[in-house]
Amino acid sequence: NAGVTQTPKFRVLKTGQSMTLLCAQDMNHEYMYWYRQDPGMGLRLIHYSVGEGTTAKGEVPDGYNVSRLKKQNFLLGLESAAPSQTSVYFCASSTGTSNTEAFFGQGTRLTVV
Amino acid sequence: AQSVSQHNHHVILSEAASLELGCNYSYGGTVNLFWYVQYPGQHLQLLLKYFSGDPLVKGIKGFEAEFIKSKFSFNLRKPSVQWSDTAEYFCAVTVRRSNTGKLIFGQGTTLQVKP
Numbered sequence: 001n002a003g004v005t006q007t008p009k010f011r012v013l014k015t016g017q018s019m020t021l022l023c024a025q026d027m028n029h030e031y032m033y034w035y036r037q038d039p040g041m042g043l044r045l046i047h048y049s050v051g052e053g054t055t056a057k058g059e060v061p062d063g064y065n066v067s068r069l070k071k072q073n074f075l076l077g078l079e080s081a082a083p084s085q086t087s088v089y090f091c092a093s094s095t096g097t098s099n100t101e102a103f104f105g106q107g108t109r110l111t112v113v
Numbered sequence: 114a115q116s117v118s119q120h121n122h123h124v125i126l127s128e129a130a131s132l133e134l135g136c137n138y139s140y141g142g143t144v145n146l147f148w149y150v151q152y153p154g155q156h157l158q159l160l161l162k163y164f165s166g167d168p169l170v171k172g173i174k175g176f177e178a179e180f181i182k183s184k185f186s187f188n189l190r191k192p193s194v195q196w197s198d199t200a201e202y203f204c205a206v207t208v209r210r211s212n213t214g215k216l217i218f219g220q221g222t223t224l225q226v227k228p
Binding site (some may be wrong): 009022031033035040041042043044045048050056058087092094096099100101102105107 | 117119122141144147149153156157158159162164203205212213214215216217218219220223
């Protein structure tokens, strides 16, 4: 049982390049989330999804897009990477019921030069 | 907007010392409360959680936390820390009525335990 798997684990991009981060969960969870972690700022929510085919903006959505075409996958896209998007990205999933916890992936360390 | 504040950004302790990390949140309604830990180079793992009932909750590895509703606080404690507790600790809340499960995180506290 892999839980939440993120691909890739590390990536270096040049400014202006695009990329997609993949998150896959095998727990049949309805809800999925993308966070970014920056020093001294904790984790901030970028986008989230409460079910297949649905997405919504979080706290810091600018410069990112997401898609949830399949229940088990949640993709985070950067169309034109900027140095300010250098961060560690975490995906998480949960059942979505009231009293539940989120499970996190291993993280993707992205550097934009 | 809801927010979570962790009072200590960097804590240095010797082994066997007692630990208390402060966490306060700003929201007047019902929340679920969490403490997550991130060991160096690893992902976030759940230490403990509070949904309802006994306000003193026990988690893994000897950690516990107390929910004090009147103070909007959920402080993390451990009577005797070990070198292996060196990590970053995050307090987080979800707002029950939002039905989205969105976690609102504090800034994090880096704990360094000296052997």
